Amino acid sequence: MTTGYLFDLDETLVTYEPSTPGIFRTACERAGVEPTPAATEAIGPGFVETFVEFEESPYVGAARAARETGLDVDPEPFAETYVETELEATHVPDGVPELLSSLPSVGVVTNGYGPVQRRKLAAVGLREHVDAVVCADDVEAFKPADEPFDAVTDAVDAAEYVMVGDHVDYDIRPAADRGYRTVFVGEASAADSLADHRVDDPSALSSVPVFPRCATGE
Numbered sequence: 215m216t217t218g219y220l221f222d223l224d225e226t227l228v229t230y231e232p233s234t235p236g237i238f239r240t241a242c243e244r245a246g247v248e249p250t251p252a253a254t255e256a257i258g259p260g261f262v263e264t265f266v267e268f269e270e271s272p273y274v275g276a277a278r279a280a281r282e283t284g285l286d287v288d289p290e291p292f293a294e295t296y297v298e299t300e301l302e303a304t305h306v307p308d309g310v311p312e313l314l315s316s317l318p319s320v321g322v323v324t325n326g327y328g329p330v331q332r333r334k335l336a337a338v339g340l341r342e343h344v345d346a347v348v349c350a351d352d353v354e355a356f357k358p359a360d361e362p363f364d365a366v367t368d369a370v371d372a373a374e375y376v377m378v379g380d381h382v383d384y385d386i387r388p389a390a391d392r393g394y395r396t397v398f399v400g401e402a403s404a405a406d407s408l409a410d411h412r413v414d415d416p417s418a419l420s421s422v423p424v425f426p427r428c429a430t431g432e
């Protein structure tokens with residue numbers, strides 16, 4: 215029986231060092247502006263409010279929200295600086311490329327913004343190991359909605375699926391509801407008891423027995 219392996223992207227296949235506030239600080243340094251607390255607080259809501267409209271880059275929306283607090287930036291070039299800084303902060307945990315390359319069919323299903331998520335996968339060398347990528351703006355819906363899961367399973371044909379992710383509500387619960395086996399990436403909590411397997415960190419994924427390389431003891 216063929217198995218399709220579906221992965222979330224952020225904090226599942228890649229991690230960030232620094233995380234969002236540090237990325238914003240560095241982008242501000244590069245743009246020659248001071249990252250005020252008001253601007254730092256504004257970027258998250260600005261990103262989300264723009265993204266849910268599915269009309270333009272949420273990174274531009276985040277930059278515009280920061281500008282509205284008084285940050286002296288031009289949103290489009292600042293958004294590009296931010297994206298480049300985020301790409302530089304993106305890290306692939308040990309073992310992840312080897313794990314993906316050992317799997318017969320791999321899909322990525324992410325609530326991130328498609329143009330940036332695809333650049334990210336290519337920049338860190340993971341794109342070649344992935345058969346299909348579905349981002350929220352591709353289907354104009356976010357996990358846990360059915361649309362992203364329907365799209366990725368249409369693209370990665372298999373008799374059964376395993377879903378790997380770091381978010382119980384976006385990744386694990388909807389996948390379990392669809393009858394998939396699940397692997398939760400993150401610290402133990404009451405909510406993750408829903409998952410079939412759990413690892414603390416993406417670098418431990420290759421030890422999970424749902425992956426064939428591990429199951430066959432290779």
Ligand SMILES: [Mg+2]
Nearest residue numbers: 222224225380
């Ligand atoms: Mg995630």
